[in-house]
Amino acid sequence: MNIIACVKQVPDTEAQIKVKADGSGIEDGQIKWVMNPYDEFGVEEALKLKEKNGGDVTIVSVGPARAMETIRTALAMGADKGIHISDPALDNADAFVTASALAAAIKGLPHDIIFCGQRAIDDDSGQVGAMLAELLGIPQLTLVTKLDFAGSSVKVIRPIEGAQLSIETSLPCVVTAQKGLNEPRYASLPGIMKAKKKPVDVKNAAALGIASDVKAKVAKVVPPPARAAGKIICGDDAAQKAAELARCLREEAKAI
Amino acid sequence: MAKGIFVIAEQRDGALRKVSFELASAARKLADQTSDEVSAILLGSGIESLAAELGKFGVDKVFVGDNAALEPYVTEAHAQVVAKILKDNDAAIALFGASVQGKDLSARVAAKLAGGLATDCTDVKIDGGKFVAVRPMYAGKVFADVTFNTTPAMASLRPNVFPAVENAKAAAVTKVDVAIDAQKSKILEVQKDTSGKVDLTEANIIVSGGRGMKGPDEYKILEELADVLKGTVGASRAAVDAGWRPQKDQVGQTGKVVSPNLYIACGISGAIQHLAGMSSSKCIVAINKDAEAPIFTKADFGVVDDLFKVVPELTAACKKMLA
Ligand SMILES: Cc1cc2nc3c(=O)[nH]c(=O)nc-3n(C[C@H](O)[C@H](O)[C@H](O)COP(=O)(O)OP(=O)(O)OC[C@H]3O[C@@H](n4cnc5c(N)ncnc54)[C@H](O)[C@@H]3O)c2cc1C
Ligand SMILES: Nc1ncnc2c1ncn2[C@@H]1O[C@H](COP(=O)(O)O)[C@@H](O)[C@H]1O
DSSP states (O other), rough: OOOEEOOOOEEEEEEEEOOTTTTTSSSSSSEEEEEHHHHHHHHHHHHHHHHOOOOEEEEEEEOOHHHHHHHHHHHHTTTOEEEEOOOOTTTTOOOHHHHHHHHHHHHTSSEEEEEESOTTTOOOOOOOOHHHHHTOOOOEEEEEEEEEEEEEEEEEEETTTTEEEEEEEEEEEEEEOTSOOOOOOOOOOOHHHHHHTTTEEEEEEHTTTOOOOSSEEEEEEOOOOOOOOOEEEEOOSHHHHHHHHIIIIIIIIIOO | OOOEEEEEEEEEEEEOHHHHHHHHHHHHHHHHHOOOEEEEEEEESSSSSEEEEEEOHOOOOEEEOOOOGGGSOHHHHHHHHHHHHHTTTSSSEEEEEEEHHHHHHHHHHHHTTTOEEEEESEEEEEEEEEEEEEEGGGGTTTEEEEEEESEEEEEETTTTTTTOOOOOOOEEEOOOOOOOOOSSEEEEEEEESSOOOOOOGGOOOEEEEEEEEEEGGGGOOOOOOHHHHHHEEEHHHHHTTTSOGGGGGGSSSSBOOOOOOOEEEEEEOHHHHHHHHHHTTTTEEEEEEEETTTTGGTOOOOEEOOHHHHHHEEEEEHHHHOO
8 A cells, every 4th residue: 555644843732832023923943843743643544554454654744954853753653755845935835835745746656545634733724635635636534533444445434513424435535634543653762763764855846846826825923812811700619609600601791 | 806705605404504604694794895795605405495594694696506416515526516606706705614514625625726715714804905814823822814815715714703693685596507526435324413412613602621520420510511501511632531521522722623602611721732722712711629720811700619519509500590
């Protein structure tokens, strides 16, 4: 099986995100960078498929030089090789440009199944998987929590609001992973040593023949709107506090 | 020049989903500023009668695609028809719901049209004649204004954030007939949740419990409060990872993003990844015995006490009040 896993390097979830004074973006000096947590589920599923059915796992990432660390992390988990799409022209890529870059790189590779995360926790956009599928002309299965491979097709579970769907799709296809799919493994020490010698191909936008002009532009960023200070409910005991809270919710917040 | 604001309505089992009315109302508000028309795209099988309901919320025109191949929802078929309608009509703006279906569909349509899409928006506006979508990024740590270099400008709107406002219009129906390609995906089974509770992303009131609940059985007191308030029970990741609650109940960065009117966090410390999923709630209540818990910095109302004492009293007080 030829399995691809797309990974993005993102700020650690605990990272403090500060807006630049001119609102043009965020300060990225102090940030600790990690693999997008949803991509960990994708990489894990790719490795499980390979262990069961044979084949190899290729990691593809679009990002600046530091994104190489994240590719190496995936290789240390057990993936075989990597493609690093790195080009300053892609620094402000939107979902469409990113998906175009991924599609251009993946088109030339044999691919049976492509994993993405359901969303990257930096832009929180949740678009690239579906866009990639469209650009490759193959079906997409988004927000998957269970996957069974059956030769030339896959069967997945996909929760929607108030129901769970079981869907079957022919290969190749794109699957976007969410929590519940598996428990991602940690890279082992021998894995980390081996990863250093695994091949990673570095490509730029010109080599892929893609345009870098964005369709949707982040024109300005601001800190979140401040919330008015809250009120601590006082009372002699739990019963009094509960009664006062109920009154506040009804009369002040009009929430019940 | 591109014109017309299009909303992609969402229906399931022959009923429009609430987000469809939220989209229609948001589109109406924009259209009234630009003297534009609101059109809805309604796809499925045997659904034409739903067009009038969209009219109630300000839709002038409804493009109805009635075809057995469009029921139930399959990504590629819907994307094909939606993209064609948007293109044929040279739409200026297209609004989707940021629901599971809307997110799946909108990105595919945007790629088909090689266009820009802003997902999970909490506001949309016309600024200097241009459409601007406002959306949280970095788990709500910043908010971005997104502008568009192509038409249609596409945005998906977070459910439960935009009010549904009645504003009756004619909702003239135009039928569209599109030859739909053979599909590579097939739905084998739909397993419905029979609890009778609305999904967290659509709930008006959420009563959520974390590690402070101590175990799975203790959630009974949250279920009781939720029953009285007609709400849905949610959970922190700690509670889900402990196996106390199913994955679908998880609120946060690796769970669901919710925007209820009222979010009651019980025994939840308020880790940054939890706040990521609920900080756009309109009213936040925290019940926690630790006065230093970070959840209190986000709460509109806080109770510092043992939740096992407060919650049953709160249930009783609400019951009395709502009787
Ligand atoms: C990549 C990543 C993604 C994550 N995604 C999510 C996510 O999506 N959602 C999420 O929730 N977390 C997520 N987390 C985990 C998060 O960091 C916290 O560990 C988690 O939210 C803690 O859950 P909690 O508040 O229930 O537990 P704790 O932090 O242990 O808090 C329990 C609280 O209960 C209070 N308490 C205890 N007993 C009582 C009592 N009797 N009465 C009143 N109060 C009581 C305590 O004072 C404490 O504040 C993620 C973490 C990472 C690293
Ligand atoms: N720069 C990137 N490089 C590789 N994969 C990416 C990149 N951006 C997004 N993806 C993939 O697409 C998923 C969804 O990202 P997004 O649409 O940005 O939220 C991520 O979880 C990744 O799997």
